[in-house]
Amino acid sequence: MKIGLYFGTFNPIHIGHLTIANYMVEFSDLDQIWMVVTPHNPHKKKSSLLDNHHRIAMVDLALQDYPKIKSSKVEFDLPQPNYTVNTLAVLEEKHPDLDFCLIMGEDNLKSLHKWKNYEVILERYSIYVYPRVSEGKIETQFEGHEKIIKVPAPIMEISSTFIRKSIKDDKNIKPMLPQNVWEYLDEMNFYK
Ligand SMILES: Nc1ncnc2c1ncn2[C@@H]1O[C@H](COP(=O)(O)OP(=O)(O)OP(=O)(O)O)[C@@H](O)[C@H]1O
Numbered sequence: 001m002k003i004g005l006y007f008g009t010f011n012p013i014h015i016g017h018l019t020i021a022n023y024m025v026e027f028s029d030l031d032q033i034w035m036v037v038t039p040h041n042p043h044k045k046k047s048s049l050l051d052n053h054h055r056i057a058m059v060d061l062a063l064q065d066y067p068k069i070k071s072s073k074v075e076f077d078l079p080q081p082n083y084t085v086n087t088l089a090v091l092e093e094k095h096p097d098l099d100f101c102l103i104m105g106e107d108n109l110k111s112l113h114k115w116k117n118y119e120v121i122l123e124r125y126s127i128y129v130y131p132r133v134s135e136g137k138i139e140t141q142f143e144g145h146e147k148i149i150k151v152p153a154p155i156m157e158i159s160s161t162f163i164r165k166s167i168k169d170d171k172n173i174k175p176m177l178p179q180n181v182w183e184y185l186d187e188m189n190f191y192k
């Protein structure tokens with residue numbers, strides 16, 4: 001079985017994430033998507049980051065109607081910040097029968113050369129890349145790379161940062177979140 005790993009902080013998960021995960025599982029050769037909730041992305045500050053258990057609770061709420069997309073807590077017990085190459089080694093050990101690939105937006109591909117052991121990742125895994133509006137250039141070493149598979153998923157420019165700021169500014173951003181995620185956030189008074 002071919003699993004697409006979609007890593008993120010998901011603070012909170014929004015319909016941009018969900019649209020990509022669903023597109024990948026419906027329109028590529030991936031059988032399942034695992035949304036891996038990252039406690040601490042090595043390139044991001046931890047400020048305004050909700051607890052792991054709240055972020056995974058919202059991912060689980062968002063995935064209720066999507067049986068081919070699962071959440072993963074694998075990084076919760078690993079040292080922080082979370083380097084993807086280390087997580088991949090743990091997943092391989094736990095699931096030797098599964099075939100893992102990575103999913104990332106073009107924005108992340110532009111900074112992939114700054115990831116820990118990115119050459120090892122590319123040697124061992126295919127990366128499914130979807131379009132994303134972003135600054136910067138894709139390094140020539142990644143252009144036409146046999147392990148990089150471009151998938152023409154729809155572009156939805158929403159970010160968790162925008163959602164957090166808008167909630168703080170008392171704006172209505174309800175359509176940008178799955179309804180049950182919005183209800184959870186609102187009930188818990190998050191990001192106010
Ligand atoms: N609207 C979107 N469409 C497609 N991919 C997205 C979208 N928003 C985020 N992603 C991608 O999803 C993955 C996880 O995202 P992450 O949790 O960092 O969300 P984010 O919205 O970019 O968060 P933040 O604004 O807090 O940085 C990353 O690879 C990111 O590039």
Ligand SMILES: O=C(O)c1ccc[n+]([C@@H]2O[C@H](COP(=O)([O-])O)[C@@H](O)[C@H]2O)c1
Nearest residue numbers: 007008009038041043083084085115116
């Ligand atoms: O392994 C690394 O060096 C590394 C560097 C930056 C980001 N990542 C992973 O990429 C995921 C998505 O990144 P981001 O910046 O779009 O949130 C994040 O959750 C991390 O697990 C991993």
